[in-house]
Amino acid sequence: MCSVGVLMAVKTLQTVENALAVLEVVAELQPIGVSALARHMNMDKNTAQRILITLGASGYIQKQIHGTAWELTPRVLTLSNRVAIDLRKTAHQQLVELSDVIGETALLWQFTFEGHDIYATLIDKIDSKHDVKITMEVGKRVHVQAGSENSTNVLTLINQFPTGEAAWLGNTNDDRSRFYRVIPGHPNSVAIGSVIYDGPAQPIASISVVGPKERISPDSYKVIGDKTAAAARVITGI
Numbered sequence: 001m002c003s004v005g006v007l008m009a010v011k012t013l014q015t016v017e018n019a020l021a022v023l024e025v026v027a028e029l030q031p032i033g034v035s036a037l038a039r040h041m042n043m044d045k046n047t048a049q050r051i052l053i054t055l056g057a058s059g060y061i062q063k064q065i066h067g068t069a070w071e072l073t074p075r076v077l078t079l080s081n082r083v084a085i086d087l088r089k090t091a092h093q094q095l096v097e098l099s100d101v102i103g104e105t106a107l108l109w110q111f112t113f114e115g116h117d118i119y120a121t122l123i124d125k126i127d128s129k130h131d132v133k134i135t136m137e138v139g140k141r142v143h144v145q146a147g148s149e150n151s152t153n154v155l156t157l158i159n160q161f162p163t164g165e166a167a168w169l170g171n172t173n174d175d176r177s178r179f180y181r182v183i184p185g186h187p188n189s190v191a192i193g194s195v196i197y198d199g200p201a202q203p204i205a206s207i208s209v210v211g212p213k214e215r216i217s218p219d220s221y222k223v224i225g226d227k228t229a230a231a232a233r234v235i236t237g238i
Helices: 014-029 034-041 045-057 075-102 155-160 164-168 218-236
Strands: 061-063 070-072 105-114 117-126 141-144 181-184 189-197 203-212
Touching: 014 034, 014 045, 014 070, 034 045, 045 061, 075 105, 075 117, 075 203, 075 218, 117 203, 155 189, 164 189, 164 218, 189 218, 203 218
Parallel strands: none
Antiparallel strands: 061 070, 105 117, 105 203, 117 141, 181 189, 189 203
């Protein structure tokens, strides 16, 4: 006698989805009041208020001291720090190997999304062993924007491949040049970076190699770019 297993789709909880959507809107438009939030989300005002109060009771948002508008609390940063710790653990060996193979400084940047803006914070690095090298302090934060110097400018990659699935799944083209970008740096330096995703989901970080132009010349872009993109894919887990 054999048993037949029936696969059933698991439904999502609409209330949880609504709460997370509200949290994202508060992060983008803070400080924001109940009425403005309800209008922005096309949501019933009573529903919006209940969600705000629930998120407030959980410690993720709070009312302004002098006012009725809501804003994020430091608890959200605590969650972000935990993500950063896990990301460092996952990516550290790839940083070590990339720096060792290329001979230049390898950097790990974590993304933060604030409205339509993306910021990158340096959370780990392996410095080059060369006497003359390019380096920077962990904790450095830059605005990721197109055509900007002194930034981890991988915005074109994020726009082209907004998810890990779009970037890597089903890709039969082995040309990794699509998955890295040469990043303008200071006048005497150049960096090459690639995007790290949360598996098939959204971008969460980038990994890059940076060094003097004398050592990272155009004829070495492909070799360094291919290795950087390969490391990004390993960390992504796809």
